[in-house]
Amino acid sequence: xxxxxxxxxxxxxxxxxxxxxxxxxxxxxxxxxxxxxxxxxxxxxxxxxxxxxxxxxxxxxxxxxxxxxxxxxxxxxxxxxxxxxxxxxxxxxxxxxxxxxxxxxxxxxxxxxxxxxxxxxxxxxxxxxxxxxxxxxxxxxxxxxxxxxxxxxxxxxxxxxxxxxxxxxxxxxxxxxxxxxxxxxxxxxxxxxxxxxxxxxxxxxxxxxxxxxxxxxxxxxxxxxxxxxxxxxxxxxxxxxxxxxxxxxxxxxxxxxxxxxxxxxxxxxxxxxxxxxxxxxxxxxxxxxxxxxxxxxxxxxxxxxxxxxxxxxxxxxxxxxxxxxxxxxxxxxxxxxxxxxxxxxxxxxxxxxxxxxxxxxxxxxxxxxxxxxxxxxxxxxxxxxxxxxxxxxxxxxxxxxxxxxxxxxxxxxxxxxxxxxxxxxxxxxxxxxxxxxxxxxxxxxxxxxxxxxxxxxxxxxxxxxxxxxxxxxxxxxxxxxxxxxxxxxxxxxxxxxxxxxxxxxxxxxxxxxxxxxxxxxxxxxxxxxxxxxxxxxxxxxxxxxxxxx
Numbered sequence: 001x002x003x004x005x006x007x008x009x010x011x012x013x014x015x016x017x018x019x020x021x022x023x024x025x026x027x028x029x030x031x032x033x034x035x036x037x038x039x040x041x042x043x044x045x046x047x048x049x050x051x052x053x054x055x056x057x058x059x060x061x062x063x064x065x066x067x068x069x070x071x072x073x074x075x076x077x078x079x080x081x082x083x084x085x086x087x088x089x090x091x092x093x094x095x096x097x098x099x100x101x102x103x104x105x106x107x108x109x110x111x112x113x114x115x116x117x118x119x120x121x122x123x124x125x126x127x128x129x130x131x132x133x134x135x136x137x138x139x140x141x142x143x144x145x146x147x148x149x150x151x152x153x154x155x156x157x158x159x160x161x162x163x164x165x166x167x168x169x170x171x172x173x174x175x176x177x178x179x180x181x182x183x184x185x186x187x188x189x190x191x192x193x194x195x196x197x198x199x200x201x202x203x204x205x206x207x208x209x210x211x212x213x214x215x216x217x218x219x220x221x222x223x224x225x226x227x228x229x230x231x232x233x234x235x236x237x238x239x240x241x242x243x244x245x246x247x248x249x250x251x252x253x254x255x256x257x258x259x260x261x262x263x264x265x266x267x268x269x270x271x272x273x274x275x276x277x278x279x280x281x282x283x284x285x286x287x288x289x290x291x292x293x294x295x296x297x298x299x300x301x302x303x304x305x306x307x308x309x310x311x312x313x314x315x316x317x318x319x320x321x322x323x324x325x326x327x328x329x330x331x332x333x334x335x336x337x338x339x340x341x342x343x344x345x346x347x348x349x350x351x352x353x354x355x356x357x358x359x360x361x362x363x364x365x366x367x368x369x370x371x372x373x374x375x376x377x378x379x380x381x382x383x384x385x386x387x388x389x390x391x392x393x394x395x396x397x398x399x400x401x402x403x404x405x406x407x408x409x410x411x412x413x414x415x416x417x418x419x420x421x422x423x424x425x426x427x428x429x430x431x432x433x434x435x436x437x438x439x440x441x442x443x444x445x446x447x448x449x450x451x452x453x454x455x456x457x458x459x460x461x462x463x464x465x466x467x468x469x470x471x472x473x474x475x476x477x478x479x480x481x482x483x484x485x486x487x488x489x490x491x492x493x494x495x496x497x498x499x500x501x502x503x504x505x506x507x508x509x510x511x512x513x514x515x516x517x518x519x520x521x522x523x524x525x526x527x528x529x530x531x532x533x534x535x536x537x538x539x540x541x542x543x544x545x546x547x548x549x
Contacts, residue, residue, distance in 0.1 A: 001069045001480045002124070002450045003089070007041045009059040010096075012502070014511045020450075021496045024476035027484045028491050028525060029500035034512030035484045038500070039454045042066070042482070043126055044094045047117035050102040065093040071448060072122045084109045090123075092116065124450030124479070127439065137423070141407040144438055145363050145370065145390070153362070154402065157355040161399060164348035171341040174334070181331045188324050188331070195321040198306055202314045205303050212296050225283050232276060241269050353396055356404045360394050363405055367392055370441070377437035381467045383430065385415045388422075429464070432456045436471050446479040453483040457490055469493035488530045492546035497522050522547060 001022065008015045013034055027035045044050060045066040055062045070076070070090040079086050084107050093105040104116045146154065214221065232238060248262035303314060310317055330337060367390035378386045388411040394404045410419035413430055422434070436456065443451070457468045469490040475481055476495070485491055497517045502510055517525060523543045524535060531539035 001448050002042065002045075002482075003067045003069060005038075005041065005045070005067070006063065006065040007038070008063040009056040010041060010054055010062040010064060011037050011056060012510050012512050013037055013041075014056065014509070016512065016514050018498065018514050019516075020480065020482065022480055023495040024473055024481045024483065024493065025496040025498060026491045026494040027482065027498045027500060028486070028529065030502070033500040033502050034514075035500050036454065037512065038514070039126060039128075039452055039482075039484060042450075042452055044096075045092045046120035046123060046126065047113055049113070050094060050096040052096065052098050052100045054096050055098045060098055062096040063093070064096075065091065067091050068123060068450075069448060074122050075119055078115070078119055079107070082109070082111065082115065084111075090119075092119075122449070124446065124452065126452040126454065127435065127456060128454040138406070138408050138421075141390075141409060142363075142402055142405075145366050145407065147366060150359060150362055150366070153355055153359045157352060157359060157403060158401065160348070160352040160355060161401070164345070164352045164399070167341065167344050167348045171338070171345050174338055174341060178334060178338075181327075181334070185328065185331050188328050192321070192324045192328060195306075195317065195324070198302060200303060200306060200314055200317055200321075202318070205300070205314050208296050208300050208303075212293075212300065215293050215296065222283075225279060229276070229279065229283070238269070238273060238276070241265065241272070245269060352399060353404070356396070356399070357394075359403050360392065360405050363403075363407075364392050367407075373441050374434070374437050377440050377471070378433065381433040381437060381471060382464050383413055383433060385413060387412050387419065389419060428458075429460045432458070432460070433464070433468065436468060440471055440475055443475040443478040448479060450480045450482065451475060453481065453485075455484050455486070457485055457487050460487075465489040486529065488526050488543070488546060491522075491526055491529060492543070492549075497525065499525055519547070 002020045004017065004019045006017050007013050011034070018038075027038060029035055040048075040054075041064045044064050068090040070086070070088060075090065076086050087107065091105075091107055093103075095103040095105075097103075102113075104111050104113055106116065106119065245262055245266050248258050248265065252259035252262060306317060307314065310320065312320060371388060371390055375386060375388060378384070388409060391408050391410055393406050395406070396404055398404060409422040411422050411425060411434075412419050413425065417425075422431075439451065453472060457465060460468060465487045466489045469487070470493065472481060472483055472490065473493050483490060483494070491497060498514055499517050499521070500512060500514050503513055504510055523540060526543035526546060527535040527539035530542050
């Protein structure tokens with residue numbers, strides 16, 4: 001429930017703070033005073049998109065901040081999931097900048113618009129005369145029918161439907177590809193045998209390249225090894241190192257540190273000796289083999305030919321070879337695979353259709369009860385001649401996101417006329433009353449939420465206006481109701497009345513003002529509403545009578 005709201009620099013509103021009460025509150029005032037701006041501000045708290053055009057001319061940003069009672073477990077679960085502190089009050093703040101930037105905050109924490117919209121589901125909703133368009137679109141009818149249990153079933157249905165669609169897609173693609181794959185099989189086998197015979201792998205290719213590098217530089221390598229060995233052999237370097245070890249051995253008798261020097265050189269002496277012996281051995285085996293060179297070039301030529309032919313690297317060719325093997329296996333085992341997938345499709349279909357049928361049966365039961373409730377409420381709203389039916393047709397071959405049902409509301413508001421789709425027979429006033437009947441039925445689900453009605457009584461008068469006022473009052477027993485109206489019948493029925501007016505300051509700027517009216521002020525305002533803006537004794541008496549009743 002909305003407790004209070006601050007609106008600053010929002011269109012013609014410069015800075016107002018307003019407290020809201022329980023039950024039914026009406027917003028009245030002259031046209032253009034800002035009643036719809038208050039509703040727009042509440043809409044922003046409910047997650048509506050912001051526009052820089054909302055910022056008051058000459059200001060940097062607009063601010064809308066609302067304080068709500070918070071006793072909703074679902075909201076607290078959402079807050080916890082985002083590590084937002086939970087309190088007895090929920091503070092929502094929107095900041096809209098002239099450069100188009102917009103910021104949402106919940107309890108001081110910046111959140112995205114989607115999160116705010118999730119929360120708003122449990123805060124309330126706004127109904128305008130334009131929302132009647134939902135009634136002329138059968139796609140929206142499920143929202144009137146499905147209760148919490150149906151929504152849980154629908155979640156299970158959607159999960160099972162995803163599984164079914166995934167398996168069915170695989171099966172369909174397999175069947176479609178049968179002829180094409182049979183034509184490819186010979187080609188795949190040819191490539192498979194060709195690549196199997198080539199036996200390519202990147203490790204062998206790298207080894208061959210390294211070996212080729214050595215053989216192509218045989219003379220340089222031989223010359224360098226000779227030069228290396230001559231350094232040691234011609235100068236007797238190893239012998240001289242050995243002699244230095246003996247000298248250090250003699251010195252160690254006089255000073256222990258020479259023993260450490262001798263040990264270090266001795267270790268390196270044996271390491272160098274091992275290296276020289278290994279290089280000598282390799283040098284003796286360095287005979288150049290033209291046959292090996294030809295074999296290496298031939299083998300590398302195979303790699304080059306296949307990479308050019310397949311336009312792939314060696315690693316890609318190896319991967320392609322494995323893919324071909326898998327494709328051949330799949331094609332050759334088509335019958336086995338298709339039978340298996342067909343069974344999986346049947347199981348998945350049975351899983352999803354079982355839930356869909358249960359959902360459909362529940363909808364038919366709910367629809368039957370809903371018809372009677374709507375008819376009863378429409379009688380209260382002076383549509384006593386209404387006959388209606390909610391038609392649910394099922395098609396098990398058409399698995400839609402919402403189930404297997406197509407729903408339409410057939411209705412006639414006049415005796416003797418045949419039932420027709422709601423969208424084709426209802427006037428604006430009838431649609432408003434029909435929507436109000438639905439809201440009345442659903443109002444017990446909106447405990448402590450804020451329901452906003454923005455001129456839904458437009459275009460009606462007399463007894464119908466009284467009926468609408470009574471119905472809105474009935475809804476306010478279960479939740480907080482805010483209602484913008486121009487009808488005295490609705491205004492008089494409210495528990496509280498907020499009056500909006502415009503004023504011009506010293507600088508010539510127009511601003512909106514809002515105040516809660518006391519009894520005498522309500523009498524004055526309602527009398528003006530009843531007499532085209534000018535109070536008279538008769539209109540004042542009428543206002544008192546309306547408030548009394």
